[in-house]
Amino acid sequence: MSAPTKLPRWAELGLLPLLNLAAALVLSGLIVRIMGENPWTACKLLVTGALGSQEAIGYTLYYATNFIFTGLAVAVAYQAGLFNIGAEGQAYIGGLGTGLVCLWLGHWPFWAVLPLAVLAGAGAGAGWAFIPAWLQARRGSHIVITTIMFNFIAAALMTYLLVNVLIKPGQQSPETREFAAGATMPAVHELLAKVGIEFAATPFNLSFGLALVAAGLVWLFLWRTRWGYALRVAGENPTAAVYAGISPSRVTIGAMLLSGVLAGGLGLNELMGAQHRLLLDFPSGAGFVGIAVALMGRNHPVGIFGAAVLFGALAQGGSQLSFDLPKLNRDMVVVIQGLVILFCGALENVFRTPLAALWRRKEPGER
Amino acid sequence: MTALELRGIDKRFRAVHANKAVSLTVARGSVHGLIGENGAGKSTLMNVIYGFHRADAGEIRVQGKPVTIDSPQAAIAAGIGMVHQHFMLVENFTVLENIVLGAEGGRRLASGLAKARDELTRLAREYGLEVPLDAVVSELPVGLQQRVEILKALHRGADILILDEPTAVLAPQEADQLFRLLAHLRAQGKAVILVTHKLREIMAVTDRVTVMRHGAVVAEVATRETTPRELAEKMVGRAVLLQVEKGPARVGETLLNVDHLEVRDLHGVPRVKDVSFALRAGEIVGIAGVAGNGQSELLEALAGTLQPSRGEIRLEGRDLVREQLDPRARRRLGLAHVPEDRLHMGVIRSFSAQDNAILGYHDRPAYNRGLLVDRTAVRSDCEQKMRDYDVRPPNPKLSISAFSGGNQQKLVLAREIDADPRVLLVGQPTRGVDIGAIEFIHRRLVALRDAGKALLLVSVELDEILGLADRILVMNGGEIVGELARAEATEERLGLMMAGIKAEAAS
Known part of the structure; x- marks a missing residue:
């Protein structure tokens, strides 16, 4: 019998992530110190920058929306035992689908454009995920390798399209013309204004609600349907899946398609909600942050929501930080993000083991 | 003369009290059976003796002297050898290489191998443990692989040999050969602990038998004076049917x-x-x-x-x-x-x-x-x-x-x-x-x-x-x-x- 490392649920889901986060922040503080700034000031700036005002909260949730979509994308694949590194590329191509619909049909009313934009984003994202999925299921090509490569292919393809095909004539910058009004996702401050509540103008928009709906549906699918059950069986134990008559290769393809659909949601927020045009590199790393979000959120929609808001806050607070303290540039924020990922993911057991030991010592008395 | 004595060994894993004040005495020149259901604490006890776990309380004495065993190395040094249910052999090494592995005796392999070869030939003669020293392990039948494990333990100077479910992988005839070998070891003055859940083996080969249930020793008896039924009842804590009751088959299409x-x-x-x-x-x-x-x-x-x-x-x-x-x-x-x-x-x-x-x-x-x-x-x-x-x-x-x-x-x-x-x-x-x-x-x-x-x-x-x-x-x-x-x-x-x-x- 090996030493068990089981913790009570609340410690597992609450205390442990908090400890990891605290450790990451302490270490970040040390680095800030070395850079010659006061860590306490930096920390205050980070928090107020992310949550201190309506504007800050709006931006934080706008970033979080992207991370919810990509976090869910990574998590669904992970539950099926697949490490999808390609959410970035799937979000990029998914956004192409959404963007094209918006360009062509933007003059239609919003309620008609939205479902088509959602479908186009989902379809394009799923299509981009399908090729690595098929290669894994039928040819055994490792999904980690193929999805990474498909990120590069997606980037190259989008550069070509934006520079040579979709670019608005008569300008230098590789981006399309602006979408017509029907393709604009209503911003939250606009919606609130209609019911008489005043809120600072931010890109925080309706797709946040769509992301929450997606999270709810993912939960329902994974834990309340027979297909979700089959997906989790295949992810946990492929041998048992075969025994149960579940085809692991079909699960691989199905899970990756769903993963691509979710990644494709990013375009709704980023393109329809914020940029209102197709442009180069609009996912800007959200696909990779999604990996960290899924990891920290334990691949569960509730955890992913929390982690996405945290990373949204880091993104927003971080940009405020680099604005106010010039010695800490944007890369510093990436360092903090990296430390959070390091502590929450790779070094998870640093605190788990002593914590478990603490519980073991407590336990015999309360038998 | 006592080879191994455990006094009041106690071990907990969180809420699980795996060993409750277990005492056990194994005489030199004897085969001692240890039986119990899964989870009765047999493996924990053996892991304590072999240094994988440390007991929370209790004392281990080897040849009358108290010893501290905090690692398998310490167990080997104290003269304790263990043959695991799943063999710890490097499959693509030869028998000789496997036996000297971890005890090469110096930086240069060749001299160690030569010395080990002489020693092993002597051991093999003494105990009737014939094994082809230059054969690759993966090419040997399991029965022989097990002998390699036993020989390995003896080569490290084991006087106390623990065998964990040794017959799980053997055909009945191979098991009989193993039992003859154990008898031979007993005659040479070694102490053997046989961990098993098969009553037939206990009856066939042991001198004394200890029964464990729920982490505690519930009986220790001379094998001659007990029956399989009695042992089974002690293991389970109630009367059991060893034979399945069934009528003749009514075979259809x-x-x-x-x-x-x-x-x-x-x-x-x-x-x-x-x-x-x-x-x-x-x-x-x-x-x-x-x-x-x-x-x-x-x-x-x-x-x-x-x-x-x-x-x-x-x-x-x-x-x-x-x-x-x-x-x-x-x-x-x-x-x-x-x-x-x-x-x-x-x-x-x-x-x-x-x-x-x-x-x-x-x-x-x-x-x-x-x-x-x-x-x-x-x-x-x-x-x-x-x-x-x-x-x-x-x-x-x-x-x-x-x-x-x-x-x-x-x-x-x-x-x-x-x-x-x-x-x-x-x-x-x-x-x-x-x-x-x-x-x-x-x-x-x-x-x-x-x-x-x-x-x-x-x-x-x-x-x-x-x-x-x-x-x-x-x-x-x-x-x-x-x-x-x-x-x-x-x-x-x-x-x-x-x-x-x-x-x-x-x-």
Whole structure:
């Protein structure tokens, strides 16, 4: 019998992530110190920058929306035992689908454009995920390798399209013309204004609600349907899946398609909600942050929501930080993000083991 | 003279009190049996002696002197050797290299090897442990691999030898050879501790026997003065039936027909060769064989988790191979499967009991309401199964890994039997299962037979085959080397056939 490392649920889901986060922040503080700034000031700036005002909260949730979509994308694949590194590329191509619909049909009313934009984003994202999925299921090509490569292919393809095909004539910058009004996702401050509540103008928009709906549906699918059950069986134990008559290769393809659909949601927020045009590199790393979000959120929609808001806050607070303290540039924020990922993911057991030991010592008395 | 003495060994893992003030005395020149159900604390105790765990309290004395054993190295230094159930050998090294591994005796290998060779030749003569020193380990039969492990322990100066379930991988004849070897070691003054759950072995080879239950020693007796029944009762804590009660089989029509079946592994090596047999309603057919002789592959091919390369499997007339039916389709036709390797195939360890109770049947209408899983139905169905099959604790929400092996197996059995199959494939139904549950599982299987179902039983436990089967097929090297009616089968005869001697010659 090996030493068990089981913790009570609340410690597992609450205390442990908090400890990891605290450790990451302490270490970040040390680095800030070395850079010659006061860590306490930096920390205050980070928090107020992310949550201190309506504007800050709006931006934080706008970033979080992207991370919810990509976090869910990574998590669904992970539950099926697949490490999808390609959410970035799937979000990029998914956004192409959404963007094209918006360009062509933007003059239609919003309620008609939205479902088509959602479908186009989902379809394009799923299509981009399908090729690595098929290669894994039928040819055994490792999904980690193929999805990474498909990120590069997606980037190259989008550069070509934006520079040579979709670019608005008569300008230098590789981006399309602006979408017509029907393709604009209503911003939250606009919606609130209609019911008489005043809120600072931010890109925080309706797709946040769509992301929450997606999270709810993912939960329902994974834990309340027979297909979700089959997906989790295949992810946990492929041998048992075969025994149960579940085809692991079909699960691989199905899970990756769903993963691509979710990644494709990013375009709704980023393109329809914020940029209102197709442009180069609009996912800007959200696909990779999604990996960290899924990891920290334990691949569960509730955890992913929390982690996405945290990373949204880091993104927003971080940009405020680099604005106010010039010695800490944007890369510093990436360092903090990296430390959070390091502590929450790779070094998870640093605190788990002593914590478990603490519980073991407590336990015999309360038998 | 005492070789090993344990005084008041106490060990806890969180809430589990694995060893409760265990005391044990093993004399020099004796074979001491240690028996108990799974989870009785035998392995923990042996791991304490061998330095994998440290006891919370208690004392270990070797040859009368107190010692501190905090690592396997310290155990070896104290003269304690251990032969694990799963051998710790480097498969592509020679016997000699394996034996000196970790005790090379200097920086240069050649001189160490030469010295070891002389020493080993002497040891082999002294104990009658002939092993080809230059053979590559992977090419040796398991019986010989085990000898290598024993020789390795002796080479390191072990006076106290612990054998953990040593016969699990051996054919009966190989086990007998092992017992002769143990007798030899005893005559040379070594102390041997034999950890096992097989009463037959305890009776055959030990001088004294210690029985453990729930982490404590419940009896220590001289083997001569006890009986298997008495030991079994002490292990379980109540009276048990060692023999399965069953009437004659009422055999009906043929349900499953296997014709010239061949299964190859990933490397294209045939594991099942030209196997043909029929399985009829109302009978249990046992497949006997030393582990690794194609029984597992045969079972998997029938269940649909492995693709045969040739041959036919017909279930009531339908050809499962040609129609390429997957396990799910086979289940619908009434072919259920209790897999050999429960933990890797039969259950999902991170899932709850109720989620495991629908594995393979999760798309049945009874468990679904529209698009969603009917959680209430799944739970009440699992509760029902737990009541019917006495699964403890009867809590469907508990993770399956929190159940003992016996209770897990009862749940798997409940899942497969409740689906009301016509044919049930059963692999190692009582592996890692305690005696109390074994009795229950055996009675269920016989009841299923009496209800007119056809059962195919694969087991490496001869006692189980002899106790349950109406007809016995013996496999060796992927072939069926003979068929015996239960009445003609004896352990001796089966053993010879399992070793590859054909039926005619064996009789």
